[in-house]
Amino acid sequence: MALKILMAVTGIMLVLFLYLHMIGNLKIFFGETTFDHYAHWLRTIGEPLLPEQWYLWIQRGGLTIAIVGHIWAATVLARRARRARPVKYAHRPKVQGSYAARTMRWGGVIILLFVIYHILDLTTLTLNPNGQQGKVYANVVADFAPARWYVTLFYALAIVAIGFHLRHGLWSAFRTLGQQKPRGERIARATALVLSLILVVGYLSVPFAVLTGLVG
Amino acid sequence: MDIQVRVWRQSSSEDDGRMVTYDVTDISPDASFLEMLDVLNEKLILDGDDPVAFDHDCREGICGMCSMVIDGVAHGPERATTTCQLHMRHFKDGDVIDVEPWRAAAFPVIKDLVVDRSAFDKIIQAGGYITAPTGAAPEAHATPVPKKDADLAFEAATCIGCGACVAACPNGSAMLFTAAKVAHLGLMPQGQPERDSRVIDMLQAQDDAGFGGCTNAGECTTVCPKGIPLTLIGRLNSDYRKALRNR
Numbered sequence: 001m002a003l004k005i006l007m008a009v010t011g012i013m014l015v016l017f018l019y020l021h022m023i024g025n026l027k028i029f030f031g032e033t034t035f036d037h038y039a040h041w042l043r044t045i046g047e048p049l050l051p052e053q054w055y056l057w058i059q060r061g062g063l064t065i066a067i068v069g070h071i072w073a074a075t076v077l078a079r080r081a082r083r084a085r086p087v088k089y090a091h092r093p094k095v096q097g098s099y100a101a102r103t104m105r106w107g108g109v110i111i112l113l114f115v116i117y118h119i120l121d122l123t124t125l126t127l128n129p130n131g132q133q134g135k136v137y138a139n140v141v142a143d144f145a146p147a148r149w150y151v152t153l154f155y156a157l158a159i160v161a162i163g164f165h166l167r168h169g170l171w172s173a174f175r176t177l178g179q180q181k182p183r184g185e186r187i188a189r190a191t192a193l194v195l196s197l198i199l200v201v202g203y204l205s206v207p208f209a210v211l212t213g214l215v216g
Numbered sequence: 217m218d219i220q221v222r223v224w225r226q227s228s229s230e231d232d233g234r235m236v237t238y239d240v241t242d243i244s245p246d247a248s249f250l251e252m253l254d255v256l257n258e259k260l261i262l263d264g265d266d267p268v269a270f271d272h273d274c275r276e277g278i279c280g281m282c283s284m285v286i287d288g289v290a291h292g293p294e295r296a297t298t299t300c301q302l303h304m305r306h307f308k309d310g311d312v313i314d315v316e317p318w319r320a321a322a323f324p325v326i327k328d329l330v331v332d333r334s335a336f337d338k339i340i341q342a343g344g345y346i347t348a349p350t351g352a353a354p355e356a357h358a359t360p361v362p363k364k365d366a367d368l369a370f371e372a373a374t375c376i377g378c379g380a381c382v383a384a385c386p387n388g389s390a391m392l393f394t395a396a397k398v399a400h401l402g403l404m405p406q407g408q409p410e411r412d413s414r415v416i417d418m419l420q421a422q423d424d425a426g427f428g429g430c431t432n433a434g435e436c437t438t439v440c441p442k443g444i445p446l447t448l449i450g451r452l453n454s455d456y457r458k459a460l461r462n463r
Contacts, residue, residue, distance in 0.1 A: 001419055001456055004429060077387075077429045084321050084388030084428035090224075090235050091288040091314035097386075097433035104431065172432040178454030180447045 003073040008173035010070040015166060015195070017063060022202040028215055029205075032137040039136040071112065078105055100168035107165045114158035121151075144210035152207045163200035167192050217243050217309040221256065223268050224316045226325050233325065235314070245305035249292060250275060250282060252304055253315075269328040275300040277441065280376030283383070284329050285316040290380035290439040298378065298441040318383035322390070322425045333379050335425035336393060342421035343414035344397045346406045365403045372400035374442040381436035381444075387428030392436040394422050395452035396444045402455060412459035419456060 027038045046055035100107075117127070122139060125131040130142035144152050170192035179188050209215040218241045226233030240256050247255070250272050257267035273281040282299035286292035292302040307313060317325050322335040361369075375396035382390050398415050401407035407414070430449060437446045 001453070004453075005457070077431075081387035081389070081428035081431075084426060085319050086321050087233075087319050089285060089288055089316055089319055090222075091285075091316065093288040097435055101431065101433045102386075168432070175432050175446075175450045176453050178450055178457060180450030180454055182445070182447060184450075185447055 003077055004176045006069055007073045007077075008176040010066040010073075011169050011173050013066045014063070014070065015170065015199075017059075018162070018199055022199060025206050026202060028137065028140060029209065035137045036134065040134065067112075067115075071108070074105065074108060098168060100164040101172075103161075103164060104168055107161050110161050111158065111165060114154070114161070117154075118158075140206065141210055141216045144207040146211060152211060155207055156204060159200055159203045162203075163196045166196040166199065170195060217245055217304060217307070219243065219252075219304075219307060219310065220312045221252075222312060222314045223328070224325075225268070225328055226317075227266075228327060229324050235316075237312075243304050245303070247304045248275070248300055249284075249286065249302040249304065250300050269326075269330045271330050272300060277301040278376060280378035280441075283318050283331060283333070283379055285314075285318065285383055287314050290318070290383040291378075291441055295438070296441055296443050298376075301441075318379050320379075320382045320388040320427070322388070322427050323379060323382065331379075333377075335427070336377050336379065336390070338425055339390065339394055339418050339421045340397065343410065343417040344401065345410075346401060346404075347409060348406065359405050361404060369400050369403035372396045372403070372444065372448055375400070375440075375444050376442060378441060380439045380441060382427065384435040384439040385428065385430075386433050386435060387431055389430045389436075390422050390425070390427040391430035391449050391452065392440065392444055392446070394418050395448040398452050398455060399448045402451075411455065412462050415452065415455045415459050416463070419452075 024038060024042070028035045043053050043056055050058075121127045121143065122136075125133065125139065128139050128143060129145070129148065130139045132138060144155070171188050174184075174188040174192070179185065206215070218239070220237055220239055222235045222237045224233055225236045238256055238260075240252060240259075243252050243255060250270070253268060253270060260267045271281040271283055273279040275282075277298040277300060280298070282291075284291075284299050286299065286302070291297060291299050292306070294302050294306055315329065317323075317329045318331045318333075320331075323331040323333055326332050373396075375393060377393065379390075379393070381392035382388055385391075398418060401414065402411050432446070432449070434446055437444060
């Protein structure tokens, strides 16, 4: 039970980050200067109380702890679930739960792989075709260039995977944290769906805009 | 009607077990699933074979004994129905029906379709009780219970402890069972003194018995013959957090 509370709390922390990250991403629609300026501002949060980039590293540390906690709890619980049914059913129809519920574990692994790629691509710029520090707008535009359609495709698939993960994950987190009324059930389902949809649309709008030339 | 059943045969807990196919002929569509197995067993006995062992008792849907997974669904294809109340008219002539025991580490197979469900008893022993003086029954109106709470408690109390929730859960979790028991006592005034220790101890007993954790997949409530709602798991989670704080 404590593991599940850990999963719910770390999961909600990560969703909050995803929302902040999405709002930041959408600044790309205000043009190159605004977007690059926003990216620079991220490094100066907390100044002059904190030296440059300190806040960023504190946040990165917090996120890493949340991710490690989330994955660790998920692994322990998944292993426990495997041990709980040593002999499989010979006849097992497709699980009646939603597609999102069935793909939580593998979906989570795919999301992790994407996050690793995403950091190498747009944070360390190792895999970025433009790869100029501080030229965030140009890096993103180069990333989603039509010739690199496979990158965009992978990005889009990962975002959809996150959407599914959150639709079940958020609803499940509300349940873990004690949601228990039939009315609350409907609200929790709707909230999880809407919050996931907003994220998917928000994140997909950027590569879509680059592909269609709206940004570039 | 004539059908084929593929039944799990396992002579003891040490045996590996396997699916064995039998022809069952001339079954009335009005026979219950258990009566169909009775017919099969009579034939097996006459042939000098070992009859299929399965649990059954009341055969009117209230005891929770008839535990079998039929075509991959606990208690078979009909919703809110125990195996004994499932009738052969829901199958077609010539069907091949797979029959397996509950599959869970905490429910080891004793023989064929019979599993040992004493893990549920351990969960109940850990906290599924109230402390009350023995003696004559108290006057019914001595402790008033709000109608809403009484209805909710009764809904939870309809759980017959059959274990279908565990059998259906992709994680082999017993959360719906434990949640029903915790709710049915926790909603009543008589259940308040042990409310906190009950939820902590029963969850501990559940984890100790080797059940998996809940991922809110909702399989349990779909197959539950009594339709215990999934929302009770939220209630259990909420009670658990409050109990941890009060400790």
